Amino acid sequence: MxxxxxxxxxxxxxxxxxxxxxxxxxxxxxxxxxxxxxxxxxxxxxxxxxxxxxxxxxxxxxxxxxxxxxxxxxxxxxxxxxxxxxxxxxxxxxxxxxxxxxxxxxxxxxxxxxxxxxxxxxxxxxxxxxxxxxxxxxxxxxxxxxxxxxxxxxxxxxxxxxxxxxxxxxxxxxxxxxxxxxxxxxxxxxxxxxxxxxxxxxxxxxxxxxxxxxxxxxxxxxxxxxxxxxxxxxxxxxxxxxxxxxxxxxxLIWRSENTDEKEFLTALATLREQINHIDDELLTLIGQRMKIADKIGKYKKDNNITILQTNRWNDILAKAFKKGDKLGLSKEFITKYFDAVHLESINHQNKVMND
Structure with missing residues (x-):
């Protein structure tokens, strides 16, 4: 046995x-x-x-x-x-x-x-x-x-x-x-x-x-x-x-992880390279967004304003849901993505305000 x-x-x-x-x-x-x-x-x-x-x-x-x-x-x-x-x-x-x-x-x-x-x-x-x-x-x-x-x-x-x-x-x-x-x-x-x-x-x-x-x-x-x-x-x-x-x-349809089919491998490699370039662009843009968040944090600090602006955040989400729907992106994804970006932005501003 x-x-x-x-x-x-x-x-x-x-x-x-x-x-x-x-x-x-x-x-x-x-x-x-x-x-x-x-x-x-x-x-x-x-x-x-x-x-x-x-x-x-x-x-x-x-x-x-x-x-x-x-x-x-x-x-x-x-x-x-x-x-x-x-x-x-x-x-x-x-x-x-x-x-x-x-x-x-x-x-x-x-x-x-x-x-x-x-x-x-x-x-x-x-x-x-x-x-x-x-x-x-x-x-x-x-x-x-x-x-x-x-x-x-x-x-x-x-x-x-x-x-x-x-x-x-x-x-x-x-x-x-x-x-x-x-x-x-x-x-x-x-x-x-x-x-x-x-x-x-x-x-x-x-x-x-x-x-x-x-x-x-x-x-x-x-x-x-x-x-x-x-x-x-x-x-x-x-x-x-x-x-x-x-x-x-x-x-059930059982699938395999790999294949030796050259046409498939070539097409997959091309598409993955496109994704790699887009990922690089996304990270660069997010980095630029955080630099702007740092500047906003300084202005808020100089004017004694709170980091969280609830109305502004609600407006961002509402616009993102509308735009995301047209692009075929689920509301769940938009929420998770913007929550992550928002939290990182808050951390940046918090560091600026309490430096």
Missing amino acids: KDLMQEKWTKRPLIISGPCSAETEEQVLETATRLVNTGKVDILRAGIWKPRTKPGMFEGIGMKGLPWMAQAKKITGLPITVEVATAKHVEDALHFDVDMLWIGARTTVNPFSVQEVCDALRGVDVPVLIKNPINPDLELWCGGIERLQKVGVKQVGMIHRGFSNYGNTEFRNAPMWHLPIEMKRRFPEMLLICDPSHICGNRTMLQSVAQKSIDLDFNGLMIESHIDPDNAWSDAKQQITPERLSEMLGE
Whole structure:
């Protein structure tokens, strides 16, 4: 099984699926059987211990679900993976020959918990995936990876499951795609898979989010599946049947990062060079804008005027939204861009006024 796990680890795309929670032995075995029959799933997952937001919610079946997973592996030949959050979880999972472990978002956010799991893994040759922390803090995510590497875990991978954010959103957890992209830049050779189930929190958006992750060169997917999703004991709205999973995987367009096609490479190089020139011009213009901001800061200082002029800022945004709409730029982008420029301008003026 170790050789098979090594083969699965390097497979692209890597597909992990199974129920959010192991509920009964029959449910686990039927799910596993139906998943292996699709011929598209590489690793079977199931939640054994479930960290929940409030007491009284279903917190997983516990250790008695591990023999069910072991039996599912025996019947189907699929490697198995479970989430661990404590040293005892690691010990129990390894006792039942779990082939791969993952650290959940609620654990990644706590360095003490991550270190406890890492200490239990010291000297153990088992692959470990680590989900992004609940909050959008890349240093915590990087810290978890480094802790695993320091105790000798050789095969470490990342799971992007989205980030919690305050307020209404179309996603259960906002994807904030720029964050996993940055992690891919920092760890270019490391396995990165997407968990659309926890990003979406519903079935209707699963395919579009999965496709976007593929288009961003993610290495695989972790998608929750259940034999009776509507009656699942946890996260019912985001789970799909094994058969629907198979259909969805068949409809996705899998892309490659590179090609040897000369015409494509030539065209791409030309367009990228154009972008490089435009980026240089943009930076030069922003630099000139900040020099003007410095002058404004001096005038404000000499006349004892506050840095922030709310009416002026509202006028800038209103004009930018109108102009951006005509240029095909989203209001969200315009807001983020001008917020960043405005903050830099404020910093420049603040330095001038308090020098």
